[in-house]
Amino acid sequence: MLEAFLEGLGLVLQWKAFGFMLAGIFVGFWVGLLPGLGGATTLALMLPFIYNMQPVEAFAFLLGMHSVVATTGDITSILFGVPGEATTAAIILDGHAMAKKGEAGRALGAALASSLVGALIGAAALAVAIPIVRPLVLTFGSPELFMLAVVGLAFIAGLSSGGARGMLRGFLAGCLGLFLAMVGQDPQAGVARFTLDTMYLWQGLDLVPVLVGLFALPEIIELVVRGTSIAGDAPSGDISKGALQGVKDVFRHWWLTVRCGLIGTFIGITPGLGGAVAQWMAYGHAAQSARTAEERKKFGEGDVRGVLGPGAACNSKEGGALIPTIAFGVPGSTSMAILLGGFFLLGLVPGPDMLTKHLPVTFSLVWTIVLANIITVGACFLLLNRLTALTRIPGHLLVPVILVLVFIGSFTSNSSYADIVVTLIFGAVGYFMVLAGWPRAPLVLGLVLGKIAENYLYISMARYDFEWLTRPVVLVLLAIAIGVIAYPALQSWRGRTRG
Amino acid sequence: MANRASLGLAIVIMLVSGCGIWSALAWPLKAKLFPLVIGIPLFCLALAEAISILLAKQKSDDFRLSADQPNDVALRRTLLAAGWAIGFFLAIVLLGFQIAVPVLLFAYLRLQGKESWVFTIVFTAAVWACFYGLFDLLLHLPFPAGALFGGWSG
Numbered sequence: 001m002l003e004a005f006l007e008g009l010g011l012v013l014q015w016k017a018f019g020f021m022l023a024g025i026f027v028g029f030w031v032g033l034l035p036g037l038g039g040a041t042t043l044a045l046m047l048p049f050i051y052n053m054q055p056v057e058a059f060a061f062l063l064g065m066h067s068v069v070a071t072t073g074d075i076t077s078i079l080f081g082v083p084g085e086a087t088t089a090a091i092i093l094d095g096h097a098m099a100k101k102g103e104a105g106r107a108l109g110a111a112l113a114s115s116l117v118g119a120l121i122g123a124a125a126l127a128v129a130i131p132i133v134r135p136l137v138l139t140f141g142s143p144e145l146f147m148l149a150v151v152g153l154a155f156i157a158g159l160s161s162g163g164a165r166g167m168l169r170g171f172l173a174g175c176l177g178l179f180l181a182m183v184g185q186d187p188q189a190g191v192a193r194f195t196l197d198t199m200y201l202w203q204g205l206d207l208v209p210v211l212v213g214l215f216a217l218p219e220i221i222e223l224v225v226r227g228t229s230i231a232g233d234a235p236s237g238d239i240s241k242g243a244l245q246g247v248k249d250v251f252r253h254w255w256l257t258v259r260c261g262l263i264g265t266f267i268g269i270t271p272g273l274g275g276a277v278a279q280w281m282a283y284g285h286a287a288q289s290a291r292t293a294e295e296r297k298k299f300g301e302g303d304v305r306g307v308l309g310p311g312a313a314c315n316s317k318e319g320g321a322l323i324p325t326i327a328f329g330v331p332g333s334t335s336m337a338i339l340l341g342g343f344f345l346l347g348l349v350p351g352p353d354m355l356t357k358h359l360p361v362t363f364s365l366v367w368t369i370v371l372a373n374i375i376t377v378g379a380c381f382l383l384l385n386r387l388t389a390l391t392r393i394p395g396h397l398l399v400p401v402i403l404v405l406v407f408i409g410s411f412t413s414n415s416s417y418a419d420i421v422v423t424l425i426f427g428a429v430g431y432f433m434v435l436a437g438w439p440r441a442p443l444v445l446g447l448v449l450g451k452i453a454e455n456y457l458y459i460s461m462a463r464y465d466f467e468w469l470t471r472p473v474v475l476v477l478l479a480i481a482i483g484v485i486a487y488p489a490l491q492s493w494r495g496r497t498r499g
Numbered sequence: 500m501a502n503r504a505s506l507g508l509a510i511v512i513m514l515v516s517g518c519g520i521w522s523a524l525a526w527p528l529k530a531k532l533f534p535l536v537i538g539i540p541l542f543c544l545a546l547a548e549a550i551s552i553l554l555a556k557q558k559s560d561d562f563r564l565s566a567d568q569p570n571d572v573a574l575r576r577t578l579l580a581a582g583w584a585i586g587f588f589l590a591i592v593l594l595g596f597q598i599a600v601p602v603l604l605f606a607y608l609r610l611q612g613k614e615s616w617v618f619t620i621v622f623t624a625a626v627w628a629c630f631y632g633l634f635d636l637l638l639h640l641p642f643p644a645g646a647l648f649g650g651w652s653g
Contacts, residue, residue, distance in 0.1 A: 034633075165551070168544060168547060168548060168551070169505075169548065171544060172509075172512070172541070172544040172545060172548055175537055175540055175541040175544055176512060176541060178537045178541075179515075179516060179519065179534070179537050179538055179541050182519075182533060182534045182537065186526075186529070186530040188529040188530065189526070189527045189529040189530040190530075191526050191527065191530035193523070193526070193530060193534060194519060194522070194534075217584065220580060220584070221577055221580040221581065224576050224577070224579060224580035224583075225567070225568055225572075225573050225576040225577055225580070226567045226568065227568070227576070228567075232567070394612075396607070396608070396611055396612035396614075397608070397612065397622070399580075399583075399607065399611075400583075400603055400604045400607040400608065400626075401604075401626060403583070403584060403587055403603065404587075404600050404603065404604070404626070404630065407587060407588070407591065407596075408596070408630075408634060408640075411591075411596070411642075412640055415640075415641050417588075417591070417592055420588050420591065421588075424584060424585065424588060427584065428581075429508075431577075432504050432507065432508050433508065435504040436502075436504035436505035436507075436508055437505065438505065438508065450537070454533045457533075458529070
């Protein structure tokens with residue numbers, strides 16, 4: 001085993017494989033930075049280039065590219081408030097708020113360091129979990145997946161601000177997200193629900209145009225209103241010192257970072273939940289880690305823990321998602337499905353062979369994730385001064401460029417003008433939500449998990465009737481969901497009794 | 500204003516969820532169950548939010564649209580930003596991305612940014628070159644021509 005582990009490292013360090021990995025990192029770096037150009041799209045675009053490569057070279061290229069997309073996606077989210085990737089939107093809430101306070105260096109330092117920790121957790125999970133993960137994944141049927149979605153939805157309580165009014169608005173936003181998730185053709189009866197007689201809405205609302213509108217357009221409006229740069233008059237301070245502080249924050253909150261990394265890994269391992277869920281659940285968990293109601297109020301206004309959680313989860317999910325892909329040929333996300341295509345193109349069949357005959361190749365994937373993230377994070381730290389300088393560029397130069405990227409990013413989701421209309425509509429919704437003091441995170445969580453919850457509930461009912469409610473894992477997950485919902489109320493009660 | 504925005508949102512959500520519930524009633528059980536299970540609480544929560552605002556005694560006149568600008572300036576700039584975004588969308592539909600992108604950059608820098616002619620032209624050309632080189636030449640993303648050039652495809 002150890003021999004295969006080291007052989008895997010040796011394979012990645014061969015000059016050709018290493019060169020391809022660097023090329024992949026270069027592509028992934030820019031793909032992550034540009035809003036709308038998703039990691040999955042780029043994987044699909046790059047797939048034809050691997051025909052003449054050896055398996056290790058091909059995976060060094062593809063995985064090197066894919067595993068850094070989330071890292072640089074966080075940079076765009078923090079600096080501009082525009083989600084670089086659909087999976088990096090949660091980090092906007094506190095990361096961009098920190099950038100506006102002149103703490104872009106600290107936010108980036110925290111995001112990059114937590115991304116690295118997350119990637120290492122994901123890679124470690126991949127290395128050790130393959131032999132033991134089979135029973136875990138096989139335990140998860142549709143009832144458990146439904147309950148997992150319910151646990152995710154329970155985090156709405158954590159994402160809402162304190163007090164009855166805050167909870168009301170949080171659950172209102174969450175229900176709105178769930179309701180919007182119902183748009184599109186119903187998978188059970190085939191009824192076109194809320195499609196306004198348009199073909200575009202038959203497949204439901206695409207996440208990218210919604211996220212871009214909800215988060216980016218209100219930021220653009222605010223930038224125009226303020227008439228300054230993103231950081232405005234906030235003192236920039238020492239960028240390197242700020243970044244170092246961000247790195248220290250990871251160690252200061254190391255247990256939170258590890259927990260969120262594990263959440264991301266678990267979401268990655270579980271097929272059918274999708275990558276966007278990981279960051280939001282990690283953010284919800286980070287918000288719940290606040291000890292008092294006062295502390296919780298700081299989330300959304302630039303609390304570094306709101307950066308650490310999503311940063312760690314977003315990168316750890318990649319290692320986790322590779323586990324079912326390699327071990328069973330069950331891809332956990334679109335990107336993994338494309339990567340699975342890469343396996344077949346190269347003549348590799350996922351399954352037992354990957355754990356025996358091709359074990360060094362499997363471990364080379366682990367090393368690719370580790371090395372690609374170390375190199376990317378190192379490069380980002382070297383470029384930190386230039387990156388944070390972007391928050392000092394006058395607003396009137398940034399606004400048209402961001403607007404172009406936002407509209408292109410939105411349009412490329414389905415190559416339809418309707419995507420841009422959706423972005424504009426959700427831009428207005430996002431703006432009014434900000435104006436009214438409503439949290440936007442629960443809406444996204446509802447939208448992401450709504451369809452998943454509905455599908456798995458129907459499958460569970462059709463397959464097990466009500467018996468699925470007595471399954472042990474379902475009961476455990478139900479208890480966790482109740483705990484997640486009750487925790488803020490308990491916290492608030494404890495605060496009142498102490499006060 | 501915050502309360503008014505919240506009230507407005509709550510009323511819109513009540514209307515949307517109300518219409519959703521009404522149309523869901525005509526569907527078969529499998530299709531309508533989830534929309535009703537979500538739609539009815541959504542309507543009730545929006546109603547609760549609207550009522551709590553209408554019954555609240557606190558004054559809302561201390562709200563400001565922006566912390567940095569007076570309300571009238573903030574309102575004017577908000578409408579301006581919305582106008583640019585909608586205008587850009589219309590330009591994309593009419594002219595296509597390839598033309599709308601430089602048009603937006605040029606117009607924004609000259610009219611909104613009050614930049615010099617030379618800077619505006621150089622900046623526009625540089626950004627357009629990046630856009631064209633990356634998205635069109637390198638990635639071959641399918642940007643249709645504008646409606647004015649017969650490229651409307653919805």
